[in-house]
Amino acid sequence: MTRHASSSAALALAASTIVAFAQLSIKPALAQQAAAPADAPLDVHELFATTCGWCHSDGGRAAGKGPQLMDTARSDDFIRNRIKNGKEGAMPAFGQVFNDSQIDSIIAYIRGLKPDQG
Amino acid sequence: MLRLPSSLARSAALAIGATLAASQAFAQPVDTARIQAGDANDWLTYHGSYRSYHYSPLEQINTNNVSNLNVAWIHIPGRSTRGLQSTPVVADGVLYYTGSYSRTFALNGATGEVIWSYIPELDEALISRQTHSPYNRGVAIGDGKVYVGTMDGRLIALDMKTGKPAWDTKLVDSAKLTVGFTGAPLYAKGTVIIGAQGGEWPGRGPIFGVDAATGAKKWEFDTVAGTDEAMKTWGNDSWRTGGGGGWMPGTYDADTNTIWWGTANPAPLYDWSGADFKTQGARPGDNLYTSSVIGLDADTGKLKFYHQELPHDTWDFDSAVGEFLMLDRDGQKLVVHPNKSGYIFVYDRNAGLKNVWRITQNSNFVKDIDPKTGELIGRRDFAAGKQSEPLCPHISGGVSWNSGAYNPKTGLYYKLGQEWCMTLTVSKTTPITAPQVQLNIGADFKIAPPPSGEIYGHLDARDPVTGAKKWEVRFPEPPLASVLSTGGDLVFVPDSRGTLHAYNAETGAELWNHADGTGHQGGIVSYAVNGKQYIAVTAGFGGMASDDYAPTFGGVYKSMPRDDGALIVYSLK
Numbered sequence: 296m297t298r299h300a301s302s303s304a305a306l307a308l309a310a311s312t313i314v315a316f317a318q319l320s321i322k323p324a325l326a327q328q329a330a331a332p333a334d335a336p337l338d339v340h341e342l343f344a345t346t347c348g349w350c351h352s353d354g355g356r357a358a359g360k361g362p363q364l365m366d367t368a369r370s371d372d373f374i375r376n377r378i379k380n381g382k383e384g385a386m387p388a389f390g391q392v393f394n395d396s397q398i399d400s401i402i403a404y405i406r407g408l409k410p411d412q413g
Numbered sequence: 414m415l416r417l418p419s420s421l422a423r424s425a426a427l428a429i430g431a432t433l434a435a436s437q438a439f440a441q442p443v444d445t446a447r448i449q450a451g452d453a454n455d456w457l458t459y460h461g462s463y464r465s466y467h468y469s470p471l472e473q474i475n476t477n478n479v480s481n482l483n484v485a486w487i488h489i490p491g492r493s494t495r496g497l498q499s500t501p502v503v504a505d506g507v508l509y510y511t512g513s514y515s516r517t518f519a520l521n522g523a524t525g526e527v528i529w530s531y532i533p534e535l536d537e538a539l540i541s542r543q544t545h546s547p548y549n550r551g552v553a554i555g556d557g558k559v560y561v562g563t564m565d566g567r568l569i570a571l572d573m574k575t576g577k578p579a580w581d582t583k584l585v586d587s588a589k590l591t592v593g594f595t596g597a598p599l600y601a602k603g604t605v606i607i608g609a610q611g612g613e614w615p616g617r618g619p620i621f622g623v624d625a626a627t628g629a630k631k632w633e634f635d636t637v638a639g640t641d642e643a644m645k646t647w648g649n650d651s652w653r654t655g656g657g658g659g660w661m662p663g664t665y666d667a668d669t670n671t672i673w674w675g676t677a678n679p680a681p682l683y684d685w686s687g688a689d690f691k692t693q694g695a696r697p698g699d700n701l702y703t704s705s706v707i708g709l710d711a712d713t714g715k716l717k718f719y720h721q722e723l724p725h726d727t728w729d730f731d732s733a734v735g736e737f738l739m740l741d742r743d744g745q746k747l748v749v750h751p752n753k754s755g756y757i758f759v760y761d762r763n764a765g766l767k768n769v770w771r772i773t774q775n776s777n778f779v780k781d782i783d784p785k786t787g788e789l790i791g792r793r794d795f796a797a798g799k800q801s802e803p804l805c806p807h808i809s810g811g812v813s814w815n816s817g818a819y820n821p822k823t824g825l826y827y828k829l830g831q832e833w834c835m836t837l838t839v840s841k842t843t844p845i846t847a848p849q850v851q852l853n854i855g856a857d858f859k860i861a862p863p864p865s866g867e868i869y870g871h872l873d874a875r876d877p878v879t880g881a882k883k884w885e886v887r888f889p890e891p892p893l894a895s896v897l898s899t900g901g902d903l904v905f906v907p908d909s910r911g912t913l914h915a916y917n918a919e920t921g922a923e924l925w926n927h928a929d930g931t932g933h934q935g936g937i938v939s940y941a942v943n944g945k946q947y948i949a950v951t952a953g954f955g956g957m958a959s960d961d962y963a964p965t966f967g968g969v970y971k972s973m974p975r976d977d978g979a980l981i982v983y984s985l986k
Contacts, residue, residue: 344840345681346852349544349808350960352859353836359859360960381541384494384955384976388541391848 337397339404350386355408361386365408374402440505443554443573445602449667453900456503456938459551459597459662460816464739467818468898469939473946474985475901479915479925485947485984486525490516493978495960496953498548500597500895500936501980507573508940508949510980511549514540515563519576522949523942525982529576536565539588544852545610548595548956550661551936555600556625562594562607568623570605580628585609590616591850592658596735601665601672601711604631611636611658612677612731613852615844618657618703620674622714632714636676636702640716648697654844654853655696656680657703661735661814666762668746671717672709675750678731679703681855682808683839685797690725695842695855699724704731706750706764720764720787722752727794728778729808730754736816738826738877749819749877755811755830756782759878770880772830772873773811775863778804795839803861805834809958813891815936818898819877823918826877827904831891833868834861860965868965872896872906874921884921890966893958894933897948907933907950909962910969913981929981932973934959945984953978 343354352359367374378398381388393401441447443457451462453470461467474482490497490512501510508522514535519528540547546564553560558570558579566585571578584607587593592610599606604622611618618636623629637655638644647655656679663674679700686694701719704726708717722732730753738749747767748760755773760766769784780791793804810831817828835858845851862868870891874883886906894907903924904916909932915925932954939948954962955975962970 341840341842344838344857345842345845345854348854348857349852349957352857354838354857357859358964360957383541384547387544388538391542392845392851 337393337400339401342401353411355405356411364405365410367405371402374405442557443504444556445600445665445667448555448600454941455505456501456940457554458502458599458664459500459553459936460664460736461938463665463667465664465737465816466821467816467895468820470900471939471941471946472900473941474899474903474948476903476917476924478985479901479903481986482915482925482927482948482983483986484927485982487982488518488520488525488527488980490518490978490980492516493953494976495548495955496932496934496975497951497978497980498550498935498956499951500551501938501949501951502552502554503938503940504554506942509552509554509559510951511551511561512978513547513549515549515561515569517552517559517561517571517576519559519573522940522947523945531571531576531578533563533569535563536588540564542849543591545592545595545957550595551597553598553600553605553662555605556603558625560598560600560605560625562596562598564593564595566593566609568594568598568605568607568621568628570625570628582623582628582630584621584623584630585619589849590614592616596660597662599662599665599672600625602670604711606662606672606674606711608659608661608674610660611656612660612733613656613680613682613729613854614658615654615656615680615846615850615853616658617652617655618659618677620659620709620714622711631712634709634714634716636705636707637679639702643701646698646701648692651696654680654846655700655703656853659733661733663735664737664739665711666739669762670711672711673737673748674707674709675732675734676702676705676707677733678726678729680844681842681853682729683795683837683855684725684727685839685841685855686727686794687796688794690727690794696725700726706732706758706760708764718764720758720760720766722756722758722787723754723789728754728804730778730810734812734814734816738819740819740877742878747878749826751812751817751828753810753812753814754778755806757828757877757880758787768878772828772875772880773806773832775805775832775834775865776811777802795837797839797841799838800836803834804837805863806831807833807835807860808858809833809961813893813958815893815895815934818896818904820898820904820918822900822902823874824876825874825883825918827872827874827896827898827918829892829896829906830871830873832863832865832870833891834863835859836861860961872904872916874904874918886916886921886923890962892933894950895936897937897939899939905937905948905950907937907952909933909954909959911952911973913950927983930979931977932959932962932970948983949980951978951980
């Protein structure tokens with residue numbers, strides 16, 4: 296997934312995000328937004344801005360508390376296992392939050408990371 | 414024990430000097446009156462006393478002999494995942510402190526001998542899903558018990574003499590809300606007060622009052638929309654996932670039976686409202702009582718007063734710093750409270766604003782804060798997208814959650830400032846609340862140097878009310894630990910590289926330093942046993958701020974462990 300710097304692109308992403316997170320049981324506070332099918336794709340760009348980005352800086356492009364993910368030499372299996380089970384004191388376990396298909400989306404996002412052109 | 418007013422107790426302690434009485438011989442139960450009196454030999458609360466000075470009047474270790482300071486003993490708590498962030502407390506020669514996972518120890522303050530230890534059984538699967546975890550920042554003592562919070566949402570009371578649990582009360586549904594307790598509790602007048610984590614975690618950030626004798630919950634105050642008035646400041650029902658919390662211990666004003674507490678930021682951390690934050694964005698409105706200082710009745714938890722330091726905080730510069738200096742100056746009773754932004758707020762005892770000053774050089778989230786009204790002048794409210802100008806300070810703040818020190822002898826406030834910024838791209842997000850609550854940041858960001866040059870930190874000696882600076886010492890990387898000042902005219906700064914420094918409190922001249930082997934990010938206290946003064950400091954690096962140091966600064970931080978720590982105690986040879 297490429298980085299979208301313009302506000303219109305960001306808005307478009309946000310709209311798709313509502314779809315993506317519907318399966319994560321959004322609170323009633325946002326119930327005015329349309330419901331979405333449970334098999335909707337995960338918007339990983341928004342996921343990084345929501346949860347992952349504090350440690351994986353700049354959307355995963357730079358090292359922070361967590362390692363740089365762009366151009367990582369780790370295998371898909373390694374990344375999948377780390378997302379599911381975490382690492383004590385370093386990364387939370389997300390095995391109960393994301394299903395295998397969603398984790399595949401996260402891996403695809405990581406593999407597609409390019410330097411920020413913005 | 415004769416209960417002296419604190420000033421008299423200090424004078425007595427100074428007169429006794431090197432022949433300080435053996436405090437254990439006069440052991441009396443720790444209660445609110447004793448904490449209020451503030452015996453010089455002890456360190457009875459997280460902040461040292463209800464005055465929150467992080468100051469010991471002991472003067473056996475002083476400017477003339479600090480060069481003879483040596484390690485007296487060391488304690489290794491084990492399993493120090495993300496280092497040690499705890500501040501010890503001391504009563505009657507016994508030191509109580511915690512490590513990660515709320516491991517709690519009672520040690521002989523003179524020898525380090527373990528009197529008892531308590532290693533709670535925690536929900537490890539839950540903890541593995543947390544981010545601001547598994548550190549613990551300390552205990553409270555009172556009514557014959559030691560109180561410690563846990564990351565799985567419990568407050569536990571241990572018998573002070575044996576370490577055996579007296580009660581264990583579940584306060585937060587951490588399995589659902591993900592967060593629990595990392596901060597130390599506060600003991601006051603038969604009540605134990607503790608605030609939950611929150612901030613960027615969607616929830617309502619409760620603060621609890623618990624009966625010290627029985628463990629029964631007496632009251633709960635939601636820092637998000639905790640009153641009808643506050644509910645109106647959260648548009649679109651955004652209070653349901655508002656964040657808030659009060660994750661550091663505040664203090665107690667016995668004159669008015671009031672708990673002072675600082676509250677955390679709203680969620681998401683960054684909002685895309687643009688300038689019209691009252692009606693637009695993720696959480697339209699001022700978002701009371703986040704990023705505020707609040708006063709609660711100690712018996713009922715009812716809100717008595719508040720001042721929202723940052724209405725609609727969209728920078729994660731919350732008020733959760735638990736440091737409330739209680740000053741008496743020129744006939745006025747004042748309270749000094751640092752905000753994470755680096756602005757220092759001065760109040761009267763009803764949170765009426767008296768002054769605002771700033772400790773940081775690099776700050777652009779607002780142009781200024783009006784010192785008379787508290788109005789944020791020229792605030793930066795973001796629209797979604799990449800921000801052209803870096804945001805200063807960095808998300809780790811202009812000041813740390815750790816505390817400075819006020820020395821009543823010099824009249825100076827010794828406080829660390831942090832100079833760093835961050836690039837920021839704000840993104841719309843949606844709160845995740847099932848199957849478990851997850852962080853809600855609202856942006857991607859990266860640490861960046863300030864416009865003035867390199868990242869650095871500085872210890873300032875300032876007037877706590879006016880902010881007038883007397884001297885400053887700079888550090889190449891911001892120190893993150895608490896500061897201690899003593900009656901020996903000393904200021905101790907445990908730095909991030911792992912060196913403990915002692916400075917002349919009047920001049921800032923460095924008089925002594927010692928390597929503790931790993932970075933500091935916890936507390937430092939002083940106490941006396943059998944006439945001998947000790948300085949106790951926790952060492953051990955790792956956590957939300959310090960985890961950035963290896964990629965940012967390299968050098969010693971690359972090899973610094975983030976799963977190790979020790980309590981190191983010094984005395985004169």
